[in-house]
Amino acid sequence: MAELRFDGKVAVVTGAGHGLGRSHALMLAERGAKVVVNDLGGARDGSGASAGPAAQVVAEIEERGGTAVVSADNVATPEGAQAIVRTALDTFGRIDIVVNNAGLLRDKSIGKMTVEEFDSVIAVHVRGSFLVSHAAFPHLKSQGYGRIVNTSSPSGLFGSFGQANYSTAKMGLVGMTKTFALEGARANIKVNAIAPVAWTRMTEGLMPADFEERLTPARVTPLVVYLCHDQCETSGEVFSVGGGRIARVFVAEGPGWKQDEHSVEDIQDNWSTITAEQPYLTPTTLGDQSAASFKAML
Ligand code: NAI
16 A cells, blocks of 8 residues: 655644644644744643744654644644745745644533633634634635644543533534535535544543553554545545544434424433434435435435
8 A cells, every 4th residue: 555645745733732633733844844833832731832842843843854844833823824835835835734733621510711711722722723724724725725623522522520611622623624614615625623622731640650651642643644645535524533443424313303383301211212213314425414414304
């Protein structure tokens, strides 16, 4: 089987100074991509800033014979996002791939979470992914080629105690992924999301110590790299990935219950049919979600 290479391609990986982003940047560079290693370089909660972590990853890439450049810009501001894309264009002359990976945690239960803690997490994950993609999109569109990978989370897909800000952001990225995929389809821009599990500074306190060896970032990265490749035709999908397992996660709709005129009590009487899961309707290709929903309504 031929190795999937990225020679001539330019990739931006946000939040690539540590953890998953670092791992993605290293593998993309190893396979020939020129990489913009972006990282604001703050702490796990987003406080502080330093170009150090991004510079260290660039040095690692260069030591292994790859090509990379540092970006210490903030994904969460329009100026920062534009500067990240400009770094790719000014340094390497093009941009082909965006991996929106930068993230932070500010966990609190709803009673204790401040509005600032909510907003700051939405700003980096949702706004940051929008802003960097938004800055890159015109370039991807004009060249008729692009790949975007967003980083969602099981917390968003399934909920997570103490993470109202983070889970809202991560499910928001699923909607963003599906809409970007629809909007990018005609220009051969494929957009997907991952919901990873990996042992990083973000999660090390939340997992038993013996998970470190099994849940390495290196077990998430090959999927990201595949989704970035021009031979990957998939778009608009979400994949659960970690510890060696990869699975598509999809939104499904149950068979439902239909009665044109119905009372509140009719709904109560038919609740088990309304909430039944089988046989579910699930989209198989982009755009089928609405078709499936309409079919279910008729
Ligand atoms: P990490 O903390 O090691 O990496 C996140 C990186 O993003 C850091 O290097 C940080 O400096 C950078 N960053 C934060 N705010 C930034 C900003 N405004 N601009 C630029 N860079 C910024 O954490 P990890 O685990 O590698 O997380 C990577 C992504 O994966 C995040 O989006 C996270 O939410 C997501 N994720 C991770 C999971 C895990 O099990 N580790 C689970 C689900 C999702």
